[in-house]
Amino acid sequence: MSSAYVPTIGTTTGSSTDCQHQVSEIKGKLKRKLSYDTETTGKPCFAQKRRRSSHIGTKCQKYNSHLVRKLLSRQMDSRGYRIFNKHARSHERFRNFSLVSKLDSHFPDNTSDLFKLCFLRKRSKVVEIVSAKDIVFGLTQTGVCTAFDRLTSERICFLNIEPDEVIRSLFYNKSNDSLITVSVYRADNYSSLKCRSTSLEYIRRNKPNMGFNLFETESLRWPGFVEFDDVNGKVLTYSATNKVYKVWDLVNYNLLYAIVDAGIQEIKISPGIMLLIYNRSDVGNSTTNEECVVPLKILAIGSGETLKSFNHKIKPHKKIDFIEQFNEKLLVKQENENLEIVDVRTASIHCVDSTHFMTPSAFIFLYENQLFLTFRDHMVSVWNFKGELVTTFEDHMLWHPDCNTNNIYITSQQDLIISYCKNKKQKSNFGQHRNRVLSSSSEDGSDHNDEHDEVSSKGSLNISDIFTGKCLAKIVAKRSQSNYQEQLRALDDVTALYYNEELNEIYTGNKLGVVHCWSN
Structure with a gap:
């Protein structure tokens, strides 16, 4: 039935007669679907198979009525598919x-033939979670990375292949289906970063040592770094020893080009381009009327070609809070100045008053929607590039003030944000909030029984709409469920969070080194 509707989705240019004809056609098809089978029993097929009580029959009728409304809404609305799908x-x-x-992730009795990890002797909090297909990776603060089989919930292996290896970061490379680990070792006093790529297939077979090292020619000793950019499919490394930046292909790890310039202070990566920020310099001879500029250069990230070079004037003797590039x-x-x-392209400058836009602790750019998120004092805000506040969230106070990408998740469509938040302790307020959320979802035929559950004072997992700020769902510990105490422990000080969009599962890590899986 859906294939017949596809050509008319989002169409609003037809006449009223055509629209009425479409409505009649939808209703007719649905009625025929639930019509009497007069050739056989003469009884309603629907009532014969599904109706067991008057309560169930009423609920099914409400569901079918709502299905008609949803199909009609999809047919008649100009935004058609997006509304139906988003709803x-x-x-x-x-x-x-x-x-x-x-x-x-805590296995103190590990007796692997290869080694015995000394870091497993005590529990450590989970600082990063990555999910790659049917494998879940949990990284603890002590540097132990454990791979779990999501289907069986069993441990597959440790990604640490040496007893003194401390893994600092994980990156799932979708382009070649591998996991990249960034580690430090005791042999050099944990001062140099080492990268290794391991295929997921080797990990499934408990052979993490079959991976291979990356960027072995580079000395990534502090303040050197490595940055993986999955948007552009590139890797940026900086070797502090010879002050050379290099750009690599994320698919095959081939070197694309190098940037040798001692004056570079920082590099920012955006879709298709890189922004080179140089050390600020003073221009002019007068000490009373001193002018200060920051030299900037924009490069094409694929070739390293210079697209534009220019200077940006700044106030002297003032700290630079941030310089960010977005297209x-x-x-x-x-510091204490307006946002510029x-x-x-045009060199035009739009200023936003410092009382309206205060310096955030972190940014997340939403490239698909031409917006950006700011994080400040447990709060999240959405802005456009006119300096206008687009969205404030009604119930999304972050638990941790130092927000990072390991304890929040933005969906690939960039329409939802999932975070560990402070839960409202006032039961009356929370009940009103739940009534409001569930009433909006009651059109889907949802059950309202859970609105009476007593909610714990622990944190909660909040799913909010980025465009409207509405809280769409809230995961809390409820007394009505048999594993209530286990949920309380799981929601006590969540330290890492990840959402698997393919499996529709949320993974959270806590201070005890345990990764919990939430699903429906």
Whole structure:
């Protein structure tokens, strides 16, 4: 039936007669689907198979009525598919989420033939979670990375292949289906970064030592670094020894080009381009009327070709809070000064008052939607590139003030944010909030029984719409569920969070080194 509707989705240019004809056609098909089977029993097929009580019959009728409304809405609305799809994903996708399993990274009795990890002697909090297909990786603060089979909830292996290896970061390379680990070792006093790529197939077979080292020619000793950019499919390394930046292909790790320039202070990566920020310099001879500029250069990230070089004037003797690049927009903020949004194509500058936009602790750019998120004092805000506040969230106070990408998740469509938040302790307020959220999802035929559950004072997992700020779902510990105490422990001080969009599962890590899986 859906294939017949596809050509008319989002169409609003037809006459009223055509629209009425479409409505009649939808209703007719649905009625025929539930019509009497007069050739056989003469009884309603629907009532014969599904009707067991008057309560169930009423509920099914409400569901079918709502199905008609959803199909009509999809047919008649100009935004058609987006509304239908977003409605299903927002309310139905996270409905009835609960704790389904736990993955413990603490194995003090590890007796591997290769080595015995000394870092497993005590528990350590989970600082990063990565999910790659059917494998979940949990990284602890002590540097132990454990791979789990999501289907069986069993430990597969440790990614540490040496007893003194401390893994600092993980990156799932979708382009070649491998996991990249960034580690330090006791042999050089944990001062140099070493990268290794291991195929997921080797990990499934418990052979993590079959991976290979990356960027062996580079000395990534502090302040050297490595940065993986999955948007552009590139890797940026900086060797502090010879002050050379290099750009590599993320698919085959081939070197693309090098940048040798001792004056570079920082590099920012955006889709298709790189922004080179140089050390600020003073211009002019007068000490009373001193002018200060920051030299900037924009490169094509694929070839390293210079696209534009220019100077940006700044106030002297003022600290630079940040300089960020987003496509053709440049965001510059100095201490206690207004935010400047510069269009690098036209050199025009739009200023946003410092009382309206205060320096955030972190940024996340939403490239698909031409917006950006700011994080400040447990709060999240959404802005556009006119300096206008687009969204404030109604119930999304972050638990941790030092937000990073390991304890929040933005969906690939960049329409939802999932975070570990402070839960409202006032039961009356929370009940009103739940009534409001569930009433919006009641059109889907959802059950309202859980609105009466007593909610713990622990934190909660909040799923909010980035465009509207509405809280679409909230995962809390509920007394009505048999594993209530286990959920309380799982939601006590969540230290890492990840959402698997393919499996529709949320993974959280806590201070005890346990990864919990939430699903419906």
